[in-house]
Amino acid sequence: MKIVVCVKQVPLTTGTNKIDPNTLRIVREGVDVELDPADAYGIEAALQLVEAQGGEITLVSMGPERAIEAIRRGLAMGADKAIHISDPALAGSDALTTARVLAAAIKRVNPDLVICATESSDAYTGIVPGGIAQLLDVPQLTFAKKLTVENGKATIQRQIEGGYQTVETSLPALVTVTGSINEPRYPALKGIMQAKKKPVETLTAADLGFAASEVGSAGAKERVLGWNPAPQRQAGVLIKDDGNAAVAIADYLQKLKVI
């Protein structure tokens, strides 16, 4: 089974992001970055399938040169090889361009299964996977909290409002996974050493047949006009519990007429 996992490098999810006032883009220089923790679940899901059934895992990532660090981390977890699409012309790409570029790279692998996270931690549009599935002309199984692949079929438990659905399709297919699907492994030292030697193919937009004018900010169909800091809430009263917190809260709730 050939599996592609789409992975992305994002600013540290515990930090705060900033906008560059000139480019109106997220500031990425001088910011600590990591493999999107949301993508580790997809890599783990792929590893478990391949460990049980055999196969090969290719990571596909679009991002600046330093995104190679995130790719190496995924390879250290156990993926076999990677395609890194890196090109200054791609900076500022919107969700659709991202999906187009990723789909073009994935076609070269011709996988049975493509795995994405339901949403990335920095952009969280959740739109890229559906775009990729459409462009590859494969069905999509989304919000998976469980995934099984058997006899050329993929079946998931799809998280929905107040429960789940069992959804099934024939391969090839695209699956998006949630954080409850598994517990991603940490790369072992041996994995980290091996990752350095695993093949990573680096491609530009032109290698995939895209002109610079149709990708990146130039091709984006979403334009930032300006921005403002979000209005802040004012902190109210703070009291230390000296045994009468329950009464204070009850008084407050009574004042608000909810009891």
Added chain:
Amino acid sequence: MAKILVLAELKEGVVQKVALELVSKARTLGEVTAVALGTGAESQAAILGEYGAQTVLVSEDAVYATYLAEPGAETLAYLIEQIAPSLILIGGTYDGRDIAGRVNAKLGSGVITDAGEISLEGGTLKVTVPWYSATTIVDVTSPSNAPLLMVKPKTFAAEKLDGAGAPVVEKISFTPSDKSKRARIIETVVEKSEGPSLEEANVVISGGRGLKDAKNFELLHKLAEPLNAAVGATRAVVDSGWVSYSMQVGQTGKTVKPNVYIAIGISGAIQHTVGMKGSKNIIAINTDEEAPIFKVADLGIVGDSLKILPALTEELKKRKG
């Protein structure tokens, strides 16, 4: 007048609240056409009319509830090409997102996710979008024809339109292709929950890791009774498996805006507060007086939730008599 297309989601034949929210907003932007797909669509058209839809396009085809994303995406893409609306509004729900991703790629249109305020003044689209866990509000436009706007539930209020006439109801002539029937829903399992839903409750009580143990969530449910409240949670406790994902409040969970939000043993990370800081009144209980949750709380209590919760439940029961 601008033509606004709204994808009105149905669930088991009933139009969803988010659809009424979208129609309520859409009628302030132009002439509203709602699209309702699936068994029961016709019977729901009148409700969409009450909220301001002038036209409702319906299909009773069961295929939309049997296969994920593709039949809906094919149909919506067809309708967008036919109608050429100025804007398409889609709920940021599980199904809405699945459909939007495919339609976006099919039509090559622009998409704006997490849309807040929307204006079309002078024919120019301007949408506010909360970025970076809503610490920055960005004004965005789209140079595309017929851009898709994804709107999270609860972004707008659902308000009936005074003097709304009955909508024009038209059957959709399009039939999804056989090829679109690929991701088949085999079964839907609904996990039962008691009390009001998180989105609808007047009072929401959420618990975090400060509750120390899954079994202490029972204290929240006990407090919820006299307040007729819904119980929510942080991602930390959802990921620990204490409670189900449907209870998660925040960036990757639900957005709630109740009259009163009570945060118990929650540190107040921005990814959590983004989902609750629109609440009218916020009460927080935390042992750490430096906890960021106190920055958004109207009433902050520095104390041990495990002691305060039972006492508070007793106090409220006493007062209710």
